[in-house]
Amino acid sequence: MGANMSHQWTDLLSAYIDGEQDEPTRLALEAHLEACAECRETLRELEQVVWRARTLQDRPPETDLWPAIAERIRAAGEQRDESSAEGMAGQRGARRFAFSIPQLVAAGLALAFLSGGAVWLVSRAGAGPGTEGPPRIAAEPADPPVSTATFVSFDATDYDLAVADLRQLLAEHRDVLDSATVRVLEESLATIDRAIEEVRAALAADPANPYLNAYLADHVRRKMQLLRRATALVSAQS
Amino acid sequence: MHGATGDHDDGTGPAGGRTGRGGAGRGLGRAGGDVAAFERLYRRHVARIHGLARRMVGPEESDDATQEIFIRAWEKLHTFRGDSAFGTWLHRLAVNVLLARRSTLATRRQRFQEDDGVLDGKAGQGIAHELRVDFETAIARLPSGAREVFVLHDVEGYKHEEIADLLGISPGTSKSQLHRARMALRAYLDR
Numbered sequence: 159m160g161a162n163m164s165h166q167w168t169d170l171l172s173a174y175i176d177g178e179q180d181e182p183t184r185l186a187l188e189a190h191l192e193a194c195a196e197c198r199e200t201l202r203e204l205e206q207v208v209w210r211a212r213t214l215q216d217r218p219p220e221t222d223l224w225p226a227i228a229e230r231i232r233a234a235g236e237q238r239d240e241s242s243a244e245g246m247a248g249q250r251g252a253r254r255f256a257f258s259i260p261q262l263v264a265a266g267l268a269l270a271f272l273s274g275g276a277v278w279l280v281s282r283a284g285a286g287p288g289t290e291g292p293p294r295i296a297a298e299p300a301d302p303p304v305s306t307a308t309f310v311s312f313d314a315t316d317y318d319l320a321v322a323d324l325r326q327l328l329a330e331h332r333d334v335l336d337s338a339t340v341r342v343l344e345e346s347l348a349t350i351d352r353a354i355e356e357v358r359a360a361l362a363a364d365p366a367n368p369y370l371n372a373y374l375a376d377h378v379r380r381k382m383q384l385l386r387r388a389t390a391l392v393s394a395q396s
Numbered sequence: 397m398h399g400a401t402g403d404h405d406d407g408t409g410p411a412g413g414r415t416g417r418g419g420a421g422r423g424l425g426r427a428g429g430d431v432a433a434f435e436r437l438y439r440r441h442v443a444r445i446h447g448l449a450r451r452m453v454g455p456e457e458s459d460d461a462t463q464e465i466f467i468r469a470w471e472k473l474h475t476f477r478g479d480s481a482f483g484t485w486l487h488r489l490a491v492n493v494l495l496a497r498r499s500t501l502a503t504r505r506q507r508f509q510e511d512d513g514v515l516d517g518k519a520g521q522g523i524a525h526e527l528r529v530d531f532e533t534a535i536a537r538l539p540s541g542a543r544e545v546f547v548l549h550d551v552e553g554y555k556h557e558e559i560a561d562l563l564g565i566s567p568g569t570s571k572s573q574l575h576r577a578r579m580a581l582r583a584y585l586d587r
Contacts, residue, residue, distance in 0.1 A: 172575035203582040210531055210585060211550035216447035219459055223446075224438055227466050231431060234471070 167194065171201050175208060434473070438466055441483060445490050451547045452494045454536045461497060465490045491548070495562060498540070534584040538577050545570050546577035 167190050173179050174187055191198050445465055450458035469486055476485050535543060544563060548554040549570070556567040556574075563570070 168579075169575065172578055173571065178571070200579075200582075203585065204578050206585050207578045207581045208550055210581075211535075211546070214447070214451075214532065214551060216443040218443040219446045219462060221459065223442065223459060223463050223466075224435060227438065227463050227470075228431060228435065230463070230467050231434070231470050234467070 167191075167197050168200055171197070171204050174201070175205055434470055437469075437482065437486075441486055442466075444483070445486065448487070448490055448547070448552065449494060451532070451535050451551060452491075452544060453497060455533075457497070461494055464497070465493045468493050487552075491552075491562065495544075498544075531581065531584045534581055538580060541565075542573045542577040542580070545573040546581075549574050550578070 167187060170179065170183065170187050174184060179187070191201065442462065446458055446462045449461040449465065453461050465486075469489055472489060476482065535546065538546060541563075545559055548559045548562065549556065554562070556570040559565075559570045560567045565573075
């Protein structure tokens with residue numbers, strides 16, 4: 159039998175081993191195998207190859223790979239934690255801002271209204287002591303929040319004292335201010351109080367967050383300035 | 397067969413069930429993201445996975461590939477739903493990682509075409525003269541296309557249709573590559 163003829167049959171041997179031939183082809187091949195010792199030997203070898211493949215023994219790597227895997231897992235975990243923390247801080251910040259900004263804006267608008275009323279009073283009565291020209295409280299541009307952690311130390315005592323001064327002023331001079339101004343001022347103070355409580359809660363929950371800290375402190379400072387100016391304006395009417 | 401059709405408890409059996417249904421895998425849901433639990437899974441399956449990697453990408457890359465497989469498994473643990481054997485899931489992931497390490501589909505197809513001549517030349521001759529090469533080393537030295545088909549079919553128990561899908565080739569090409577690989581490996585049966 160020629161080499162080409164034998165090669166033709168040999169090509170069928172793997173499919174024969176795997177049982178992938180139709181019956182006529184299988185019967186023809188088996189008839190050939192009975193007559194061809196070379197193909198029988200090839201078939202035997204191929205069957206041994208398949209058997210060897212199926213009985214290969216697995217063995218662990220020569221070096222323990224786990225330390226390197228564990229290190230990479232932990233590193234990835236830490237990285238993920240950092241990202242998650244940043245994301246949560248951002249969400250927390252956004253949530254705080256979402257709650258506090260409207261409040262602070264409301265407070266600012268209220269104080270602007272108050273200041274507008276005060277300006278009207280001042281313009282009617284002339285500039286009083288403590289005012290440096292017409293107050294432009296609501297027109298103050300909002301600077302971007304200071305991102306350095308060195309700016310976080312707003313003095314809560316000053317704020318509390320400022321509020322207390324204003325409240326005392328209101329109590330003492332409620333009769334000299336019109337009722338609408340008093341109402342707006344009280345509502346503004348309540349709003350600011352709630353906002354400041356949010357500020358303090360945020361700082362208590364995440365005291366190390368520099369951006370949140372600076373942002374909130376910056377707004378507290380701005381509200382303190384508003385309060386002080388409002389206090390000065392009210393004082394001017396008394 | 398590979399994990400899609402058979403699971404043995406130890407996960408280290410012959411080709412009839414090499415991927416295994418590990419008890420640790422069943423505990424994975426409880427283990428969650430526990431690194432210690434994952435280390436137990438690693439210990440249980442590393443020999444199996446490292447063997448697959450060694451045969452698929454060669455001994456030089458097998459350690460790095462094994463690390464990548466387990467790190468990928470850790471990252472993908474949340475996708476393991478427990479409705480299949482962990483060994484099956486891990487094995488499938490390992491095959492995907494190993495194939496992804498290889499070249500692109502187009503390059504792979506090209507390699508299959510180029511391999512034909514190389515394998516024909518090696519069959520019983522080219523690598524046979526290296527008398528000290530054992531059977532496993534001979535597998536690693538097969539042309540990559542034939543090696544992948546041989547490992548997936550004869551060692552791991554995949555069917556030609558599955559291999560064709562994985563490698564982006566036709567079932568006919570898978571069959572012909574398998575035959576060529578078997579023919580080439582005959583010379584290493586006694587080593």
